[in-house]
Amino acid sequence: MDHRIYLDNAATTRTDAKVVEAMIPFFGECYGNPSSIYSLGAASKKAMNSAREAIAESLNTTPQEIYFTAGGSESDNWALIAAAEAYESKGRHIITSKIEHHAILHTCDYLKKRGFEITYLDVDADGVIDLEQLKASIRKDTILISIMAANNEIGTIQPIAQIGAIAKERDVLFHTDAVQAYGHIPIDVKACHIDMLSASGHKLHGPKGIGFLYIRQGLKLRSFIHGGSQERKRRAGTENVPAIAGLGTAVKLAFENMDENAKKITAMRDYLIEKIEKEIPYCKLNGHRTERLPNNVNFSFTFIEGESLLIMLDMKGICASSGSACTSGSLDPSHVLLAIGLPHEQAHGSLRLTLSEENTYEELDYTVEAVKEIVAKLRNMSPLYEDFCKKQKG
Amino acid sequence: MYSEKVMDHFTNPRNVGEIEEASGVGTVGNAKCGDIMRMYLDIDENHVIRDCKFKTFGCGAAVATSSMATELVKGKTVQEAMKVTNKAVLEALDGLPPVKVHCSLLAEEAIHAALWDYAQKNGLEIEGLEKPKSDIHEDEEEDEEY
Numbered sequence: 001m002d003h004r005i006y007l008d009n010a011a012t013t014r015t016d017a018k019v020v021e022a023m024i025p026f027f028g029e030c031y032g033n034p035s036s037i038y039s040l041g042a043a044s045k046k047a048m049n050s051a052r053e054a055i056a057e058s059l060n061t062t063p064q065e066i067y068f069t070a071g072g073s074e075s076d077n078w079a080l081i082a083a084a085e086a087y088e089s090k091g092r093h094i095i096t097s098k099i100e101h102h103a104i105l106h107t108c109d110y111l112k113k114r115g116f117e118i119t120y121l122d123v124d125a126d127g128v129i130d131l132e133q134l135k136a137s138i139r140k141d142t143i144l145i146s147i148m149a150a151n152n153e154i155g156t157i158q159p160i161a162q163i164g165a166i167a168k169e170r171d172v173l174f175h176t177d178a179v180q181a182y183g184h185i186p187i188d189v190k191a192c193h194i195d196m197l198s199a200s201g202h203k204l205h206g207p208k209g210i211g212f213l214y215i216r217q218g219l220k221l222r223s224f225i226h227g228g229s230q231e232r233k234r235r236a237g238t239e240n241v242p243a244i245a246g247l248g249t250a251v252k253l254a255f256e257n258m259d260e261n262a263k264k265i266t267a268m269r270d271y272l273i274e275k276i277e278k279e280i281p282y283c284k285l286n287g288h289r290t291e292r293l294p295n296n297v298n299f300s301f302t303f304i305e306g307e308s309l310l311i312m313l314d315m316k317g318i319c320a321s322s323g324s325a326c327t328s329g330s331l332d333p334s335h336v337l338l339a340i341g342l343p344h345e346q347a348h349g350s351l352r353l354t355l356s357e358e359n360t361y362e363e364l365d366y367t368v369e370a371v372k373e374i375v376a377k378l379r380n381m382s383p384l385y386e387d388f389c390k391k392q393k394g
Numbered sequence: 395m396y397s398e399k400v401m402d403h404f405t406n407p408r409n410v411g412e413i414e415e416a417s418g419v420g421t422v423g424n425a426k427c428g429d430i431m432r433m434y435l436d437i438d439e440n441h442v443i444r445d446c447k448f449k450t451f452g453c454g455a456a457v458a459t460s461s462m463a464t465e466l467v468k469g470k471t472v473q474e475a476m477k478v479t480n481k482a483v484l485e486a487l488d489g490l491p492p493v494k495v496h497c498s499l500l501a502e503e504a505i506h507a508a509l510w511d512y513a514q515k516n517g518l519e520i521e522g523l524e525k526p527k528s529d530i531h532e533d534e535e536e537d538e539e540y
Contacts, residue, residue: 332427344426
């Protein structure tokens with residue numbers, strides 16, 4: 001196969017051609033500032049309104065509750081820090097989980113340094129939080145629960161409706177990082193009692209550098225950027241109109257085709273999981289088998305290290321990702337894989353393959369063959385595999 | 395990210411394997427930080443390294459440094475092999491990205507561990523050789539966030 005096989009859609013997605021098309025006018029003839037009075041600015045304003053309406057509709061909420069940001073990380077930072085500051089007179093206790101994205105965990109570290117107390121909920125072997133532990137962790141001074149809708153590494157979907165119900169009953173704010181989930185599975189912020197939700201455009205074939213934060217009406221959070229009156233004065237600065245127009249189109253496409261795409265991708269996901277389990281010995285599926293994102297496949301291959309696997313896959317034209325330390329830029333493997341109880345060597349040997357509707361079964365077959373061949377090659381040079389084989393014989 | 399030489403040694407590693415009844419075997423590193431290197435030495439009566447094989451669990455840099463280290467010690471006397479430092483391995487590979495430099499330390503440690511095993515088995519003392527550490531500790535500093 002001479003073309004690239006892209007299986008890293010949790011990292012980013014290919015910007016849809018229709019999205020690019022929707023953005024282009026706003027780099028060209030429609031360059032007006034949306035805050036301007038004259039008609040040149042009106043086209044920009046209109047595109048922004050249309051995007052905001054599409055997002056609001058997709059979440060079952062109103063456009064006034066959608067605030068454009070530069071992406072998921074900004075949304076997470078804003079939600080956590082602003083909520084902590086707004087409610088610190090009530091208390092300084094925040095509940096999150098051990099498997100959150102670093103945009104949440106490092107923001108919690110920041111708040112911790114400023115006197116907030118953080119409880120990190122455990123997850124079970126499938127990566128699901130324990131609702132009883134959540135209930136037991138809520139105290140009088142708990143002001144916020146932040147639990148992701150679905151995990152970026154292992155794809156496990158959290159019971160956000162139940163979490164929301166618990167938060168509402170106990171009068172605690174509920175934020176969810178829905179960066180991986182939004183546009184892939186339906187989320188109703190009203191039904192799930194979500195107070196704040198973070199999402200990003202480039203995970204659903206939209207442009208990079210744009211996302212949004214949903215803030216429930218009535219929630220008094222401070223402005224993220226002070227200045228002009230953009231985004232109801234909460235995030236000042238002239239809006240990134242081309243990116244917002246692109247995001248709007250990406251959201252419309254994602255929700256129009258959600259059922260069809262989810263069905264197609266889930267079938268491909270399960271095909272890939274089954275084939276890997278059948279073809280490659282000593283592997284383990286990470287994450288929940290059914291309560292997982294339609295596009296996520298994550299395996300650990302015992303006795304091998306992930307970065308080596310990724311480089312060799314790249315040489316065969318396959319783009320994938322791993323939770324190994326070497327790919328994270330630190331010396332520790334993925335905190336998510338450690339939290340679900342994997343020993344270090346298995347966490348280092350993980351492979352994440354994340355699909356999109358653009359993938360084909362032919363690509364999946366080729367990928368499984370490639371993974372099988374590379375895993376065998378790496379095991380052949382692994383001292384851990386050598387020890388294992390000797391133990392088997394002896 | 396990697397130099398051509400690193401990629402060459404990673405994709406076509408030299409001397410992968412085991413040596414039956416090796417003169418010396420050394421295993422260093424740990425699974426926690428994701429790198430384990432095992433080196434086998436076959437050493438003749440004149441203390442010359444006749445053959446050298448390795449097995450490595452680790453990233454591309456770990457495999458490439460193992461491969462290069464075996465190439466560098468082959469044919470050398472044990473005393474000469476002591477001069478195959480991490481710097482020598484790094485230079486032979488045209489360098490590594492800064493975050494991967496610790497992998498070259500592992501190669502030097504693996505050589506030393508295998509030589510130590512050989513010296514122990516034969517009641518020898520090799521100048522400059524110390525008992526190997528059980529694993530490699532990392533003291534890399536992370537940038538603080540404010």
